[in-house]
Structures are given as structure tokens and as C-alpha cells.
Amino acid sequence: MADAAPATPPHHRMLGAALVSHLPGARRSPLALEQAPNGLFLLWLAYMGLLGFGALLLWRAGAWHRLVAADPTGLTVIIVLLFIGCSVWAGRRAWALGLQRQRLDELLTRQGSTNTTEEHWSAEYLRGCTQPGADQNTWMQILGERAHGPHEMAWWLNGIQLKLGLLGKVIGFSILALQLGQMDSFDASQSAQLLKNLTGGLGIALLTTVTGLTGNILLGLQLMRLDRFADALVTDTLAATPPAQAPATQATAGAPHGDRPPGP
Incomplete structure (x- = not known):
């Protein structure tokens, strides 16, 4: 029986995931509330309610x-629309993972009965492993893909938020540099207009960077909890897998005296 979950994907090494992983409680195993029926989805709802209140x-x-007016x-x-769309997807994913967790608990309660027609990742894995000549490593990869595969695009979009913020920073400082390059001489009567143009480019740089970083961290928290919940789901499924039994050979079941065939 395989006793280890799939390795951490490379996208977890992104900057957003690195920042989130150092926050308190981000890398903890699923909480008791998450293990309850629809607990992960309810926790996501509470999180989104807090963000909505803010x-x-x-x-x-x-x-x-002011944020929209200051960023032409x-x-x-x-970035905000991307964050909202990814957060809605995270809620749907939390609901789907919660249903899979409930079906796994029901499967363990039925003491390993996999006779079900519902879409059940764990039952599909257990049925595949019990087939004659089945490769448990292949079925483990299929289970890991079902549990973690859709998260890769969400992590990529999470990184796009940060890249858009950095793009806005480059654009803002470019505008600032162009304004400074157009200055032939300093006129005290035009100082107010000059300061307005300079602060416009600086405002674009700062606002887009702050928005991208904030969205990256807040979405990273949601995706990190989804990954940890999926890890626990895969681990519990692997723990419920019956050990593979080696087929008995004629040499072990037959002649105890070397090459001599069994007989009277």
C-alpha cells in the first residue's frame, strides 16, 4: 500500500504561496470544523463574509x-474582478471537496463497500486497486489529479494578480519618468500642475502594487486551505486501501523438497 501523498506541486513555490505558508495556521491539517459536513464550505462562507464586510x-x-479614479x-x-472570480470558484471547489469527504466517511462507515454509482474519487480508487493486476501507483496518480489538478490554474491566476500589480508599478514609474523628462526648466507658477502629474504616476504604481499583493495573499489563503483539505482526503483514502497480497506460487504451496513434485 502506498503510504505517502503525492509530492507538492511546483506551483506551491510561487511567491503568493510562500507568503501565505508563513502565516499562522496556514499549513495546519484540516480543522475539526472543516471535517464536519460542508464544514470547508461554511468556513469559506465565513471568510467571504468577513471580506465582504471590509x-x-x-x-x-x-x-x-478614489481607487478607480486614481488608476486610469x-x-x-x-485585479479585483479576477479575485472575485477566483474566490467564487474556490467556494464551488470547497463544496465539491466537502461532498467527497462525506462520501469517503460513508464509505469507511460501510466498512469498505465500494458498490456505488455516484461519482466518488475514493471509491473509484479502491475499486481500481482491487482489480486483478491493478497498478496502485497509477490509481494514486489519478486520485491526486482529481484532488489537486484543478487547483493549478487557480494558483496560476493567483500569481497573475501579483504580476498585474507589478505591471501597474512599471507603468506608473514610466509615467513618472516621462513627466520628469519633459521638464525643461522649473517654473514656480506651474509647480502645482507639475506635482499633480508626478503624483499621478506614483499613485498608479503604489495602488496597483498594493491591490495585487492584497488579492494575492487573500486568495492564497483560500487555495492553501483547499490544498490541505485535498491532502487529507488523499491521505485518508490511501490509509483505507487494503494491502496488496502476493499471489501464491506453486513452489511455495507445492513441493517442500526442492524440484521433486508432490506425491505420495
């Missing part, structure tokens, strides 16, 4: 209007 406070303070490139809006 977004409402920012809207009442007028921060969203629209990169901050793209």
Missing part, C-alpha cells in the same frame, strides 16, 4: 471610488 466599509468611506489604466479593477 469591502462595504471601504465603500462607505469612499475608498473604492484599469488594472486595479481587473
Whole structure:
């Protein structure tokens, strides 16, 4: 029986995942609340409710209007929309993983009965491993792909948020450099307009960078918990796999005296 979960994918080494992994509790195994029926989805709902409350406070303070008005490139809006879309996908994924966890618990309660027609990753893995001549490593890879495969695109989009923030930073400093390059001489009467143009480019650089970093960290927290929950699901499935039994050969079951065939 394989006793180890699949190796950590390379996308976990991205900057967002590295930042999130050092936060308190990010790399812990699934909590008791997550193991409850639909617990992971309920935890995601509570997390999104907290973020929604914070977004409402920012809207009442007028921060969203100023954020959109200060960024003519629209990169901050793209980052926010990307974060919302990925967060909705994370909620759907949390629901799907929660259903698979419930079916695994039901499977263990039935003491290994895999006679079910529902889409059940663990039951499919156990049925495949019990087939004659089955390769457990192949079925383990299939189980790992079902549990972790869809997360790779989400991690990639999470990194795109950070890259968009850095792109806005480059654009902002480029605008700042162009404004400074157009200065032939300093005129005190035009100082107000000059400062306005300079701070515009600096504002684009700072706002897009802050928005990209914030979205990267907040989405990384959701994806990290999904990965940890999927790891626990794969580990429990592997632990429930019956040990492979070597087929008995005629040499071990037959003649105890070397090459002499059994007989009276």
C-alpha cells in the first residue's frame, strides 16, 4: 500500500504561496470544523463574509471610488474582478471537496463497500486497486489529479494578480519618468500642475502594487486551505486501501523438497 501523498506541486513555490505558508495556521491539517459536513464550505462562507464586510466599509468611506479614479489604466479593477472570480470558484471547489469527504466517511462507515454509482474519487480508487493486476501507483496518480489538478490554474491566476500589480508599478514609474523628462526648466507658477502629474504616476504604481499583493495573499489563503483539505482526503483514502497480497506460487504451496513434485 502506498503510504505517502503525492509530492507538492511546483506551483506551491510561487511567491503568493510562500507568503501565505508563513502565516499562522496556514499549513495546519484540516480543522475539526472543516471535517464536519460542508464544514470547508461554511468556513469559506465565513471568510467571504468577513471580506465582504471590509469591502462595504471601504465603500462607505469612499475608498473604492478614489481607487478607480486614481488608476486610469484599469488594472486595479481587473485585479479585483479576477479575485472575485477566483474566490467564487474556490467556494464551488470547497463544496465539491466537502461532498467527497462525506462520501469517503460513508464509505469507511460501510466498512469498505465500494458498490456505488455516484461519482466518488475514493471509491473509484479502491475499486481500481482491487482489480486483478491493478497498478496502485497509477490509481494514486489519478486520485491526486482529481484532488489537486484543478487547483493549478487557480494558483496560476493567483500569481497573475501579483504580476498585474507589478505591471501597474512599471507603468506608473514610466509615467513618472516621462513627466520628469519633459521638464525643461522649473517654473514656480506651474509647480502645482507639475506635482499633480508626478503624483499621478506614483499613485498608479503604489495602488496597483498594493491591490495585487492584497488579492494575492487573500486568495492564497483560500487555495492553501483547499490544498490541505485535498491532502487529507488523499491521505485518508490511501490509509483505507487494503494491502496488496502476493499471489501464491506453486513452489511455495507445492513441493517442500526442492524440484521433486508432490506425491505420495
